[in-house]
Amino acid sequence: MSAANQSNALIRSIVLGAAGYSGAELAVILARNPFFELCGAYASAGRTPESFSSLYPRYKQQLDIMVQPWLDTLAAELSGKVDVAFLALPHEASEAVTPLLLAQGIDVVDLSGAFRLKQAELYPQYYGYEHQHPELLQEAVYSLMEWQTTPLPRLISVPGCYPTACTLALLPIIKAGLVADNCIPVINAISGVSGAGRKAALSTSFCEVGLNAYGFFKHRHRPEIEQNLGRKVVFTPHLGNFKRGILATSVVTLKPGVSANEITSVFTQAYANKPLVRLLSHSPNVADVAGTPYCDIFWQQDGEQLVVVSAIxxxxxGAAAQAMQAANVRFSKPETAGLFAGVVNE
Structure with missing residues (x-):
C-alpha cells in the first residue's frame, strides 16, 4: 500500500473517464474528500483538453480542474506521483489500462465490469469480448462494501449498479438460510436514463424513453448477481423516463414457517452498523435516494412469499460513491468521507 496510508499526507488520486456521468460524480466526491487530493482528470485520447466546469457548468468556480486526454504513456510519468487511479471507463479500456497502472505502483479502483466476474469464459457471452488478463480476475476484490470481509488489495472492482441494489436486498435472507432451496429469485429493476451514459443515442434520449424492458436473460449484470447470491435468478432490467436512480423489486419464496420477526431481525442485524443502508417502513422512492449514497430497503411478506424493494x-x-467508500476503507480513512458535502462521518 502507498506510503500515503501511513502518514497524514493526502492520498493522491486521478480519475480516468472524468467526462462521463459516473467519472464526473467521482471527481466531485474526491475534490471534497478531506483525505484525498484530486491530482488529475482524464478523458479519451481523442478529446481536446477542457475544464471540468465547461463540461458540467454547475461546478463553475467549484471544480475547474482541466480534463486532459489520456495517453497510456502517462502511466509511467505518474509513477510516484499518484497513489490511486479511479477508472470510469468502458470495460475493455479499463482492462487494458489497469496492468499499466499497477506496474507503476498505482492502486486501481475500477468502476467498469472488467474485473467483476471471476470466470473469464463468461466475458464473451455477457460483455462481448475475450478477457485478456484472467490472472487479474483472481487478484481483484469485489467491493460490495456492506458485505466486505477481506482486506482490499491494490485492485478493487466496484459492483455494478443493478447488482448493488439487488444484492443488498436479497443477500441477508439468503445468507440466513430463509429462502427455499429451490427458489429462483425473480428481480425486476428500473433504471433512469443516466445509466446508459452521457453519449447521445436515440434509444436513450429523454424525449424518446417511456418505460420498457430489455436485456432478457442476457444482461451482463445477471451473472454478477448470481455470483453474489450463489444461485440462479431471473433478472429483467427496465429503462424508465427519469434521470437517475434504480428501483429493484425482488420476489422470493421462503422456507415454511419463516416469521415476519425473523425477516426483520435478519435485515436489522445485517445492516445495523452499515451507514449507507436505510431500512424503511414504507416502499422506497427513487426521488429519495437520487443525489445520495444510500440504499433504501423495504420488504413485505405474505406467508411464504417475500417481496423486497430496494432503491439507489x-x-x-451504484458507482462513484461505492468506489469512494471502498477507497476510504483501502486507505484506512472514515468509510463515508467525501460522500456528504461538508461532513465526515466516522
Missing part, C-alpha cells in the same frame, strides 16, 4: 442512485451508490 445508480451514479452514486
Amino acid at each position: 442512485d445508480n451514479l452514486l451508490k
Whole structure:
C-alpha cells in the first residue's frame, strides 16, 4: 500500500473517464474528500483538453480542474506521483489500462465490469469480448462494501449498479438460510436514463424513453448477481423516463414457517452498523435516494412469499460513491468521507 496510508499526507488520486456521468460524480466526491487530493482528470485520447466546469457548468468556480486526454504513456510519468487511479471507463479500456497502472505502483479502483466476474469464459457471452488478463480476475476484490470481509488489495472492482441494489436486498435472507432451496429469485429493476451514459443515442434520449424492458436473460449484470447470491435468478432490467436512480423489486419464496420477526431481525442485524443502508417502513422512492449514497430497503411478506424493494442512485451508490467508500476503507480513512458535502462521518 502507498506510503500515503501511513502518514497524514493526502492520498493522491486521478480519475480516468472524468467526462462521463459516473467519472464526473467521482471527481466531485474526491475534490471534497478531506483525505484525498484530486491530482488529475482524464478523458479519451481523442478529446481536446477542457475544464471540468465547461463540461458540467454547475461546478463553475467549484471544480475547474482541466480534463486532459489520456495517453497510456502517462502511466509511467505518474509513477510516484499518484497513489490511486479511479477508472470510469468502458470495460475493455479499463482492462487494458489497469496492468499499466499497477506496474507503476498505482492502486486501481475500477468502476467498469472488467474485473467483476471471476470466470473469464463468461466475458464473451455477457460483455462481448475475450478477457485478456484472467490472472487479474483472481487478484481483484469485489467491493460490495456492506458485505466486505477481506482486506482490499491494490485492485478493487466496484459492483455494478443493478447488482448493488439487488444484492443488498436479497443477500441477508439468503445468507440466513430463509429462502427455499429451490427458489429462483425473480428481480425486476428500473433504471433512469443516466445509466446508459452521457453519449447521445436515440434509444436513450429523454424525449424518446417511456418505460420498457430489455436485456432478457442476457444482461451482463445477471451473472454478477448470481455470483453474489450463489444461485440462479431471473433478472429483467427496465429503462424508465427519469434521470437517475434504480428501483429493484425482488420476489422470493421462503422456507415454511419463516416469521415476519425473523425477516426483520435478519435485515436489522445485517445492516445495523452499515451507514449507507436505510431500512424503511414504507416502499422506497427513487426521488429519495437520487443525489445520495444510500440504499433504501423495504420488504413485505405474505406467508411464504417475500417481496423486497430496494432503491439507489445508480451514479452514486451504484458507482462513484461505492468506489469512494471502498477507497476510504483501502486507505484506512472514515468509510463515508467525501460522500456528504461538508461532513465526515466516522
